[in-house]
Amino acid sequence: MDHIKEEDNKIIAKIRDFNLKHTFDCGQCFRWNEQEDGSYIGVAHGKVLHIYEDEDTITFLNTNMTDFQNIWIDYFDFNRDYGAIKDKLTKDDNIMAQAVEHGCGIRILNQDEWETIISFIISARNFIPRIKKSVELISEKYGRFIEEYNGKKYYAFPTPEELYNKPEEELKNLNVGYRAKYIQSTTFIVKENQVDVYKLENLDREMAKKNLLRLMGVGPKVADCILLFSMRKYKAFPIDVWVKRVMEYFYFKDGATNNQIQEFAKEKYEDLGGFAQQYMFYYARELNIGK
DNA sequence: CACCAGGTAATTC
DNA sequence: GAATTACATGGT
Structure with a gap:
């Protein structure tokens, strides 16, 4: 820059x-x-x-x-020098070279921890347009008004305090379905300081993940997304249906368990697992693998 | 009308 | 503990 x-x-x-x-x-x-x-x-x-x-x-x-x-x-x-990351990932890997070419301008954002937690709780067994809609609804309903820009009103993502103590029935209006009670429970846990989400970044990856897994609606995959997208844990390699499919398609002709893919990623990508995952996820969606 | 969507919690064996 | 199953909602 x-x-x-x-x-x-x-x-x-x-x-x-x-x-x-x-x-x-x-x-x-x-x-x-x-x-x-x-x-x-x-x-x-x-x-x-x-x-x-x-x-x-x-x-x-x-x-x-x-x-x-x-x-x-x-x-x-x-x-961060993404050119160096891409060089390292694509060296001796033709498949990754194509994935990186397709997603050449990806940068991994450093997002707010709390917003990322709730957003990815909503993401489970959901699809991206609806996730975006739900996050927008949450912000409009509970978040602080920021400003009107180009004729549209914008709202910040609500803090744990602003989302605290809302009835499950009210949260269901956010188009989140059965995840409403996960949001309610997780907000309670965070508000009561049972998990200090803004200090998890200072822990090592395994310990931070262990704490995240205490939150309702946060399992291994969602935890890895939170670690990668908001806590700078760049070894995290979230495996969802797309990543599983694309990794199996290219590297495991006979299928693989998530653990096998995790081990493979750790071995192959070392410190760059998170970047590799994002290139492969984006590439898998482009190729529409499995459809 | 089944089946699926960036999985997870609850239940069962 | 490891394997099944239910889960809201809206789109094909």
């Missing part, structure tokens, strides 16, 4: 290995929406951001240099 400059209410920067569609549509986040002109508007960390892309020149609207430095560089992981 270089040539950062600020013009009124706008940041312009040249950023390598960053593509809006790849980053926002690769399944890691639910609050970014493509606009008619191809730009994206999203909410994160209580701010509304609008982004335009023209090859490697990226324009950030509705922000300033202070927020860019303090929030967005870290959120978008701009200080």
Whole structure:
């Protein structure tokens, strides 16, 4: 990332290995929406951001240099060298080379822990358009109003306090079905400080995961997503139906258990498991494997 | 009308 | 403990 400059209410920067569609549509986040002109508007960390892309020149609207430095560089992981990651992953692996080519502009976002927990609880046995809708509904109903931008009102994701003590029947209006009671229970546990979700990042991956698994609706796969997308545990390799299918398709002709795939990923990708998973997930969806 | 969707909790063996 | 089964909701 270089040539950062600020013009009124706008940041312009040249950023390598960053593509809006790849980053926002690769399944890691639910609050970014493509606009008619191809730009994206999203909410994160209580701010509304609008982004335009023209090859490697990226324009950030509705922000300033202070927020860019303090929030967005870290959120978008701009200080990490994704070129080096891709080189390492694709060395001696033709399949990964194709996956990386397809998802060349993916960056793993550093999202809010609490928002990521609730979002991925909702994601279980669900599908992405509905997950996005539910997260939007939760924010509109319980979150703090941020501002009106381009004629639309934007709301922050509600804090544990704001989501606390809501009747299950009310939560069901969020289109989350049977997950309403998971949200209710998890909010209770977090609000009562039985799990301090903002300190888990400081624990090692296994210990952080162990704590996450105490939350209702959080199993091994959802926990791995939370670790990877909000707690910087880049060895985490979440295995869902897509990742399982694509890994079996390319590397296990006779099928494999999740444990076998985990061991394989640990061995093959070492410290880069999370990045590898995201390239493979996005590639699997593109290939529509299993359909 | 079955079957499925970024799995997990509850139940059963 | 390891294997089944139920689970909301909306779309094909």
